[in-house]
Amino acid sequence: MEFVTQNTDKEERMEYPFQDIEKKWQKNWNDKKLFNTLDATDKKKYYVLAMFPYPSGILHCGHVSNYSISDAIARLKMMEGYNVMQPMGFDSFGMPAENYAIQNNSHPGITTEDCITAMHKQFDSLGFGLDWDREVSTCRPNYYKWGQYLFKKLYEKGLVYRKTSFQNWCESCQTVLANEQVENGHCWRCDSQVTQKELEQWYFKITEYAEELLDFSKMLDWPERVITMQKNWIGKSFGTEINFSLEGTGEPVKVFTTRPDTIFGVTFMALPPEHPYVQRWLAEDPENKALHDFCHKVINEDKIERTAENTTKEGIFSGRFCINPVNGDRVQIWVTNYVVMDYGTGAVMAVPAHDQRDFEFAKKYNLPIKIVIQNKEHDLTAETMTAAYVEPGFQVNSAQFDGMENEPAKQAITDWMQSKGMGRQTxxxxxxxxxxxxxxxxxxxxxxxxxxxxxxVLVPDKDLPVLLPSNVQVGKTTRNPLLSVPEFVNTTCPQCRKAARRETDTMDTFVDSSWYFARYADPKNDNEPFNKDKANYWLPVDQYIGGIEHAVMHLLYARFIHKFMRDLCWVKCDEPFARLLTQGMVTKDGAKMSKSKGNVVDPKYIIDRFGADTLRVFLLFASPPEKDSEWSDDGVMGAFRFLNRVWRLIETNLDALKRGMQLNANIEDVSPAMKDLLFSSHNTTKKWLEDSIHRMQYNTAIAAIMEHLNHCVAVKEPEALNDADLAVYAEACGIIPQLLYPFAPHIAEELWQMLGFEGMVHSGGLPGYEERYLVRDRINYVIQINGKVRGKMEIAPDTAEDKIRELALEVDNVKKTIEGKTIHKVIVIPGKMVSIAIS
RNA sequence: GCGAAAGUGGCGGAAUUGGCAGACGCGCUGGACUUAGGAUCCAGUAGGUGCAAACCUGUAGGGGUUCAAGUCCCCUCUUUCGCACCA
Structure with a gap:
């Protein structure tokens, strides 16, 4: 179903005037600079941040959903009285802009700024409480200057280096990718196949922080899932480094193993073709064609392909031997495709009896298998095994360690080797x-x-930023585009003044997004990345919100850079994001909205026809924030109907409500029906506080408002109520603007004003409830017999347990059911139920 | 293969601590009002049997603990996500 465009006949359709209201309050908030936060260091702060968008030019429903969540949090915190900062900016460097510019023969700088302008307007139309005074855009020189400065600081601290090696290369993006940016052999951004290419490039030593990045104790509330993903990615393993030596030269060959208990079972050594020794033997031995061919073949094989699990293990005997330090065994050295150079020491001691990969390899090439861990039955034999034995067992053929259980033997053997200088724990x-x-x-x-x-030579601080030239012919060459700008490339050496060349690579855009959250604290600073006091006031981000797709890449990089900034004493806290919410995506027809699938819903359409409040309520009501939610045109109508019902309730009864608010209810005079409504007001508020503030489950918070609204609407002819009842009624309707405010702020402000409350909704604080109104005169008890509901009764809350038991057995249907049966047990759950067990 | 999360009506989802399964919304059915609308209001809506009262079945499937299980335990299946020759 498609929505028809603008309906002008609002009166007749009885739609509330959402367009006027939304425009009015957006202007009002803007005029009052309500969201332009001051660095008021004497006030308790709350920093809400949703990941900044890439400026594609249009906000899609996923964005709206994301920012509706952060805005709800921000407004709730405003109601709580915090000094709330909710900034926004643009992650505006990157390939899409460049590709778009190539296609349209324009310049990414121009198209990006146009997109930012367009998106800014869309943000405004949604009424988010964003502090635009703090806007950050990563492609602007006043921002990227400090990214370059950060690069220099990293370099000065020895955390940047240059290395030539085989890199993940995306042909379609024409660039290198970090390991994190390769997903199942495909590019994270464009999904095309990743290949290997030898290149020299810059590295950040994130591994220096590996240990600290594994410490998640400073996170107050991070999803376990994200923590697990990061832990897996960092992949810490304990083991032993063992020094084998080359036969003949005695040079060391270090291996890393997590199974030092199997050291006596080593029957060969496996090296990758890239290993320096292998490279040397190739050079020394140009005649060994078989070895040359094999190494050449493996090195040029796709790295992804090569490290896939189902790739067959292959290898070739190198003709060399090494010596096992523990027993002096002479061990063949094989060059294989299943060992990778950049993990551990790049060399593997192969124990076919107790490692499945080594087992398969040994079987294929007829290499010896030596059992050193026996099972309980002591019936393992090398001849009869069909797979490596990896279960726990007892040491055999292991010299003085024979008979030990292998688990404790790991430590014992490592200690012994360490004392003999054969290896060390690592x-x-x-x-x-x-x-x-x-x-x-x-x-x-x-x-x-x-x-x-x-x-x-690093560019001196006074020459920063190195400006990105604008006169680049993008797309004219497959080479690095900056190479084609001579006035950029050609420069003079800052040290010796001779002619020199500039680096023409640019930084991964993840570098830009690794510190923007700190720049928001002081976005206009031209003298430093940010003022320390300001950063220390605002940081850490109290609540960060973003998609799960950034669980490893962005969130790990940002944690790393933040810790580096802490080590520079720029910031004090250890972690940038105290709480993290990974929001689900908005799907349509079960799939992620995307242009290629043709299932994109343009938020503008919904805003024009039903209003931003409706869209926000729909998105928040659809499912809990962290779960995916399915787009539904009918669901939007439901949200719209809800807001219209709220509007009608208050508008049509406005006089009565205003009168009722002046009255004091004497609880004695309140009718039973209105006592129920009084209960609903306080009970709803209680649930709303629990759901929205404590549980962050906005779908049920909204459901609670809807339920309460149903109770209010059920009251007919409120103007005819007596004073006590009217006072209760006025309170019941009067709390709705506050309850609605975090989710539908425009209509909430309008209703608040109509009802004659002072100031704006947030200044009224959080709504409160009184326990005394939650106490009911009569309580509903359910009576279960053998686990099945057989009756109900209403009794006074202070009824004694014996009496409750007695009453329960008197209920008609209960009497009928227990007739002629033996009662074994009667359990009373106070305030809830009676459970009877019969035979 | 390893690890994690999930599986509830026609649909989105609720059930927070083991205590009335299906709140709330959508959709659907019937009715009211009509200036015929994507409007509003009323009633109904897990499935089954029944005139009704009521009863039976039911939270992926199977077992278990308990007076009581969507929730806890064991097994199986399915889906999603992450990792994957990591020595």
Whole structure:
């Protein structure tokens, strides 16, 4: 179903005037600078941040959903009296802008600014409480200057280095990708196949922080899922480094193993073709064609393909041997495709009896299998095994360790080797350093100059930022675009003044987004990245909100850079994001909205026809924030009907309500029906507080308002109520604007004003409830017999337990059911139920 | 393969601590009002049997603990996500 465009006949349709209301309050908030937050260091702060968008030009429903959540939180915190900051900006460097510019023969700088303007307008039309005075856009020189400064600081602290190696290469994006940015062998952004290419590039030593990045204790509330993903990614494993030595030269060959207990079972050594020793043997032995061919083949194989699990293990005997330090065994060295150079020490001691990969390899090439861990039955034999034995067992063929259980033997053997200088206990991580060079134009230039005499020279602070030139012919070449700008490339060496060249790679855009949350604290600072006091007032972000797709990449990089900034004493806290909410995406027809699937809903359409409040209520009501939610045109109508019902309730009864608010209810005079409504007011408020503030489950908070609204609407002819009843009624309707405010702020402000309350809704504080109104005269008890509901009764709350038991057995249907049966047990759950067990 | 999360009406979802399963919304059915609307109001809506009272079945499937299980335990299946020759 498609919505027809603008309906002008509002009166007749009895729709509330959402357009006027939304425009009015957006202007009002703006005029009052309600969301332009001051750095009021004497006030308790609350920093709400939703991940900033890439300026694609249109906000889609996923964005709206995301920012509706953060705005709800921000407004709730405003009601609570916090000094709330909710900034917004744009992650505006990156490939899409560059590609778009190539296609349309324009310039990414221009298209990006146009997109930002367009999106800014859309943000305004949604009425989010954003502090635009703090806007940050990563492609603007006043921002990226400090990214370059940060790069220099990292370099000065020895956390940046250059390395040539095989890199993940995306042909379609024409650039290198970090390991985190490769998903199942495909590019995280464009999904095309990733290949390997040898390149020299810049790395950040994120591995220096690996240990600290594993400490999640400073996170108050991070989803376990995200923590697990990061832990897996960092991949810490404890083990032992063992020094084998090359036969002949005696040079060390270090291996890393998590199974030192199997050291006596080593029957060969496995090295990757990239291993320096292998490379040396190739050079020394140009005649060994078989070895050359094999190494050449494996090195040029796709790395992703090569490390896939189902790839067959292959190898070739190198002709060399090494010596096992524990027993002097002479061990063949094989060059294989299943060992990778960049994990551990890049060398594996192969124990076919107790490692499945080694087992398969040994079977294929007829290498010996030596059992050193026996099972309980002691019936393992090398001849009869069909798979490696990896279960716990007892040491055999292991010299003085024979008979020990293998688990304690790990430590014993490691200790013994350590004392003999054969090895040492060590820790290895799966995490690799972060490759940050990108061979693209639309990114932050790396502030480095290459001088023939002086080598790598950093651009001096006074020359920052290295401005990204605008006269670049994008898309004219497959080479790095900045290479084609001579006036950019050619410069003079800051040290010796001779001609020199600039670095033409730009930084990964994840660098830009790794510190923006701190820049929001002081976005206009031209003298430093940000003022420390301001940053320390605002940081950490109290509530961060974003998609699960950033669980590893962005969130790990940002934590790393934040810790680095802490080590520079720029910030004090250890973690940038105290609480994290990973919101679900908005799907349509069960799939993520995307242009290619043709299932995109343009929020503008909904806002024009039903209003921003309706859209926000719909999105928040659809499901809990962290779950995906399915778009539904009918659901939007439901939200719209709800707001119309609220509007009608208050507008049509406005006189009575205003009168009722002046009255004091004497509880004695309130009729039973109105006592129920009084209960609803306080009970709803209680549930609303619990759901919205404590549980952050806005769908049920909204459901509670709807339920309460149904109770209010059920009151007919309120103007005819007596004073006590009218006072109760006025209170019941009067709390609705506050309850609605975080989710539908425009209509909430309008109703608040209509009802004659002072100031704006948030200044009224959080709504409160009184326990005394939650006490009921009569309580509903359910009577269960053998677990089935067989009766109900209404009794006074202070009824004694014996009496309750007695009454329950008197209920008609209960009497009938227990007739002629033996009662074993009667359990009373105070305030709830009576449970009877019969035979 | 390893790890994690999830599975509830026609649909989105609720049930917060083991205590009336299906709140709330959508959709649907019937009715009212009509200036015929994507409006409003009333009633109904898990499935089944029944005139009704009421009864039976039911939270992926199977077992268990308990007076009481969507919730706790064991097994199986399915889906989603993450990791995956990591030594």
């Amino acid at each position: 820790v290895t991580y799966r995490l690799r350093d972060w490759g940050v060079s990108r061979q693209r134009y639309w990114g932050n230039p790396i502030p480095v100059i290459y001088c023939d005499d002086c080598g790598i």
